Amino acid sequence: MNLWRIVFKSLRQHALSTCVTAFSIALAGGLLMSVWVVKEQSQATFTGVNEGFDAVLGARGSKLQLVLNAIFNLEASPGNLAWSDYQDIKNNPSVELAVPIAVGDNYHGFRLVGTSPELFDKTEYAPGKKFELQPGGAWFDPARRDAVVGDFVARKMNLKVGDTFHPFHGLIFNENNQHSETYVVVGILKPSNTPADRVIWIPLEGIQKMSGHDPRAATDVSAVLVKLKAGSAIAGFQMDMMYNRQGNRLTFAWPIGSVMAELFDKIGWFNRVLSLVSYLVAIVATASILAGIYSSMNERRREIAILRALGARRFNIFTAILLEAATISAIGMAAAFVVYGVIVTVVAGVMRAQTGVVIDTLQFNAVMLWAPAALIALGALAGIVPALKAYRTDVAENLTPHS
Amino acid sequence: MKIITLLGIGLATAFLGGCSKTENAAAPANEVVQKHEHHPPHHGTPVVLGNEEYHVEFVLDAATGKLQAYMLDGELENFVRIQPESFNIAARVSGRDETMTLKAVANAATGETIGDTSLFEVQADWLKTVTNFDAAIGKINVRGKSYTNVVFNFPKGNDTDETGK
């Protein structure tokens, strides 16, 4: 028999109140941790995704739109580039690799992206990682109507090697806009956890020469993915100045990571609102601990008086109540990890479906230490007011039950 | 209840004080010139036209003997496209006079054409070996304003009062 036994007895005796308040702590803690981790992880991941390239060259417009269109396969293209623009940058001595892409068609909402085979054989989408095919597939032949399908698309649309399909015109699926061309799936990519998983890759000419597309623009491209030679940071700088400031025709989005980072800066307010909401939930939850224990103080007077009569010090009683409050918080925080798991799994799933980007939510994050510590401390703090009431219990008066 | 109010105020203060760690993790600057510093974008030699109305930035590539001239605004920030197809510079190099004709450069990447460009260039073999010379721009028209006999030194420029360099 010790103080902890007394604390747990008390929690059991007030099981309903304990569960309800612990649950609200679980929600608060789970929410707080989720908001924190998702924000940090998504920012780290999105600013880190560049499919192995340093910059994107596109028609004059917003750098963000360019990056979202060319790297993340979201957003419309700001316009087209002439083939000569692609060749110019390809021939730039500071450029190691320039890969053209063309967009404009879809298959049931999944984008078709025309590109050259260099995207697959020369690109490392992440350090040390190249795009790979699942067994039984092959890369597309640029002269044929071949398609290499991203893993996510293949699973969602149930496409296998050998299947044929008709693309649809536009970036948004409209079943009336079916093209007459037929494409054959020749390969399916292994999951790369990048936006590449969510598109269907076809030869560049496929998009350029699709029926119904303007034949005069048959050699245009939507964007050029650019990789600069190692040690040519100055080159990026100078090309940025030339295209973006000296020039007025094209936009050179460089470095890709910064463009995304600026996006996150811009929506930083949203994250702060979410954080504020979770702090408020935490406050409400700890207030509920205070209310729950405090309201039980009246009925506990006799029990406290008996314990005191048996020799318990006032300080023991005070500590027991504080521990009770902190323990409810601790139980809640343990459950908070379950809540966290649920929330981040859902969010990560949505992110993956929408962008192809996979965020790592099970990785350790400092918030998993300080959030429980903070909420347990807050719980103990909430226990001070009822603990003081218990401390002040008049023993003699409460020993005799008042009939 | 007082404690709850205090907690709320404490948290709000901490929050507004800036809990968000990455607000100021700014992207590496991919702009050259910040605000009102007068730094020539290519780190070349800035030559002032008139009363700081425009600048010409001279950049020398000694390896090829190519001298480039960029037309810029008063803040050395924006590129200014002008109509002339060329302009002349008279230089004094080790006792002798050299005349250079800088010709307008068209650039498909930037959309500049002859008659609408900010870049002029000239090539001369003596430029491969000379690093320091005095010169004067004979005459140049920039957006209707005419500047004559603009004297300068390469690489020092002509900014005698050194505004914020």
Added chain:
Amino acid sequence: MPEPLLHIRGLKKSFTTPDGGSQLIVDVPDFSLDAQIQIALAGESGSGKTTFLNLIAGILKPDAGEILLDGTDMAALAEPKRDRLRAEKIGYIFQTFNLLQGYTCLENVLLGMAFGAGVDKHFAEGLLKRVGLADRLHHRPRQLSTGQQQRVAVARALANKPKLVLADEPTGNLDQKNARESLALIREACRENGAALLIVSHDREVLAQFDQVQQLDRINQAAKTEATA
């Protein structure tokens, strides 16, 4: 001659009346009790008996006087030290038992020793066996009869091996048969464990069991004045 276990001198305690005045409840010029002796105090309600016992137990602090328990003056100690002394040396049996409903019989007895020298589960089980509740160790008070609850209270009072057991109308809530058995149990248990017993009751049957019976209103001068007021 050995010192008495309990020696009270000049003990006074007043309470504030609802109208703001002060009423003297306990005024005991002299009272003592030797070790292992059992005495009964005859007192009606209103004679200040509960207050008197609470003062001896250190639950209340007197306004004046000395309460020497086993050599230590309770009255001069700060509250935490009084609590500790009570935990180590005093057992208390209440009229309404005052068992904790959320705890089992065994746990109630363990609580009786938890704040003093320490927990001895074996000894606690032994006590419950001694009072005839060997098969009720893990029952809650609610599941016991009144007589059985009283016996748990007795076991708890002896759990910390006290020098002095205080009993405030211990048979007040029991029927005649249970009362007799209960009183016998209290007396035997105190004798076996070497504890003195100070019992306060107005029940003539109870008082009849004791060799030494004192009138509380003779010991407590405040009670006399009250009675005559």
